[in-house]
Amino acid sequence: xxxxxxxxxxxxxxxxxLEPRPGQVVVARLGDGFTVKRLVHWRGGLGLEAAHPAxxxxxxxxxxxxxxxxxxxxxxxxx
Amino acid sequence: xxxxxxxxxxxxxxxSCEAVVDPALVGRPLVVLSNNDGCIVSRxxxxxxxxxxxxxxxxxxxQQLERHGVVVRSSNYALYAxxxxxxxxxxxxxxxxxxxxxxxxxxxxxxxxxxGDLTAWGRALRRQVQCHLGLPVAxxxxxxxxLAKIANKAAKADPSRAGVxxxxxEPDLNGLLASIAVEDVWGIGRRLARWCRLRGxxxxxxxxxxxxxxxxxxCGVVGxxxxxxxxxxxxxxxxxxxxxxxxTCVSRSFSQPVESLEALREALATYLVRAAEKLRQQRQxxxxxxxxxxxxxxxxxxxxxxxxxxxxxLASNDTGVLLAAALPLAEQLFRxxxxxxxxxxxxxxxxxxxxxxxxxxxxxxxxxxxRRERLMAVIDGLNRRYGRGAVQWAACGLRxxxxxxxSRLSRAATTCLAQIPIVHAx
Numbered sequence: 001x002x003x004x005x006x007x008x009x010x011x012x013x014x015x016x017x018l019e020p021r022p023g024q025v026v027v028a029r030l031g032d033g034f035t036v037k038r039l040v041h042w043r044g045g046l047g048l049e050a051a052h053p054a055x056x057x058x059x060x061x062x063x064x065x066x067x068x069x070x071x072x073x074x075x076x077x078x079x
Numbered sequence: 080x081x082x083x084x085x086x087x088x089x090x091x092x093x094x095s096c097e098a099v100v101d102p103a104l105v106g107r108p109l110v111v112l113s114n115n116d117g118c119i120v121s122r123x124x125x126x127x128x129x130x131x132x133x134x135x136x137x138x139x140x141x142q143q144l145e146r147h148g149v150v151v152r153s154s155n156y157a158l159y160a161x162x163x164x165x166x167x168x169x170x171x172x173x174x175x176x177x178x179x180x181x182x183x184x185x186x187x188x189x190x191x192x193x194x195g196d197l198t199a200w201g202r203a204l205r206r207q208v209q210c211h212l213g214l215p216v217a218x219x220x221x222x223x224x225x226l227a228k229i230a231n232k233a234a235k236a237d238p239s240r241a242g243v244x245x246x247x248x249e250p251d252l253n254g255l256l257a258s259i260a261v262e263d264v265w266g267i268g269r270r271l272a273r274w275c276r277l278r279g280x281x282x283x284x285x286x287x288x289x290x291x292x293x294x295x296x297x298c299g300v301v302g303x304x305x306x307x308x309x310x311x312x313x314x315x316x317x318x319x320x321x322x323x324x325x326x327t328c329v330s331r332s333f334s335q336p337v338e339s340l341e342a343l344r345e346a347l348a349t350y351l352v353r354a355a356e357k358l359r360q361q362r363q364x365x366x367x368x369x370x371x372x373x374x375x376x377x378x379x380x381x382x383x384x385x386x387x388x389x390x391x392x393l394a395s396n397d398t399g400v401l402l403a404a405a406l407p408l409a410e411q412l413f414r415x416x417x418x419x420x421x422x423x424x425x426x427x428x429x430x431x432x433x434x435x436x437x438x439x440x441x442x443x444x445x446x447x448x449x450r451r452e453r454l455m456a457v458i459d460g461l462n463r464r465y466g467r468g469a470v471q472w473a474a475c476g477l478r479x480x481x482x483x484x485x486s487r488l489s490r491a492a493t494t495c496l497a498q499i500p501i502v503h504a505x
Binding site: 001006011012016017019027029030031032033035036037050052055069 | 103211212213496500505
């Protein structure tokens with residue numbers, strides 16, 4: 001997620017009380033784990049876009065509204 | 080404007096908490112076990128659907144669980160207590176008064192707008208809890224606590240209600256009350272339920288409509304209040320201020336029998352350390368400590384059960400002081416060839432930390448006393464930050480064999496920075 005200023009091992013501060021909006025970096029449930037991606041408009045709906053072009057865009061299922069867990073507000077980096 | 084009472088509680092609270100911090104559990108059958116991995120105390124909806132019963136001993140259903148691929152977790156009280164606090168903090172914002180009734184249950188009071196339907200309010204509350212915490216809750220709204228309990232139960236039982244029911248706008252209130260067995264009415268114990276059944280009073284509606292005099296003769300004003308509540312007239316006020324604790328107890332059963340004095344001392348030290356921590360959290364000091372031990376009631380030999388009490392010269396919540404005072408009791412209680420299955424410590428004569436203590440012969444100068452208090456605060460801070468046991472008292476022993484069995488414990492995902500969930504960019 002380097003494109004969004006997030007590096008391996010960074011600590012993310014996630015606000016679960018915010019309604020995620022397109023353009024924001026969000027944390028979502030994906031398969032057996034959590035993923036961090038940018039929420040984007042996609043084909044009339046929404047999708048999750050990885051900062052790295054090697055990962056494909058994931059269309060969001062409009063019925064599974066609890067997939068999105070929160071919005072990344074701050075990144076804390078160990079120095 | 081009339082007041083409305085709401086009861087909010089978590090669905091399968093422990094199992095739901097586990098799924099919040101581990102997405103691999105979402106949609107899978109999951110059970111949570113009690114202390115020492117004993118019995119099933121919480122089941123996900125999927126586990127319920129498999130017909131796995133509540134309260135079953137783990138060893139009895141182990142094969143059944145494995146056959147169905149059920150995920151098993153030990154109780155992670157750090158996680159549940161933290162999620163509970165977050166839940167209550169959210170609920171505080173939605174009602175005028177809140178009574179925290181249990182770890183996953185709270186009553187609230189709010190004004191009902193004239194002729195108002197609170198169903199939409201309940202749905203919004205439910206959505207916000209889902210959004211803030213990822214936990215499913217049920218919301219029961221009515222004119223009294225007893226009815227709010229019933230509304231909550233009905234909201235859960237009927238999927239078409241989507242977890243919210245406002246009894247004030249329920250078109251078939253009589254039918255709904257008639258569908259609630261008298262045993263399931265809040266405040267009705269087993270004996271009273273049997274008495275009702277003998278009189279042909281089998282459900283909540285019949286209980287509401289039975290002659291008040293008869294109920295009063297049987298159980299006095301308690302019965303009358305219950306009936307008033309069923310009629311929608313609130314008689315049981317919210318208990319919003321928790322009374323100061325009179326006693327604090329820490330006790331556990333051992334994963335295997337304790338047969339040496341050394342092991343008993345380690346176990347008691349561990350409980351005393353925890354109890355002292357609790358006292359400091361409650362900002363209280365103990366004036367006396369009772370230590371108790373007992374053997375297993377199931378091993379065929381006669382039950383061995385003893386306790387001993389020590390009076391402290393000066394009330395304290397200093398772990399070092401409590402250990403020095405209470406650990407010698409282990410020698411009094413321990414008997415060779417009496418394997419112990421459970422032990423505990425009870426902190427008594429609790430008094431507020433704010434109370435000034437006067438004693439002619441103070442064991443420590445004021446400055447020494449303050450240094451000890453700072454030390455305790457630092458230890459508590461480190462254990463909060465890096466997980467319980469980060470700083471440990473040597474008296475508790477290393478890797479004790481008697482320690483509570485929690486073989487399937489999940490991470491302290493919300494209370495320990497080193498254990499928070501990991502997100503992947505892929």
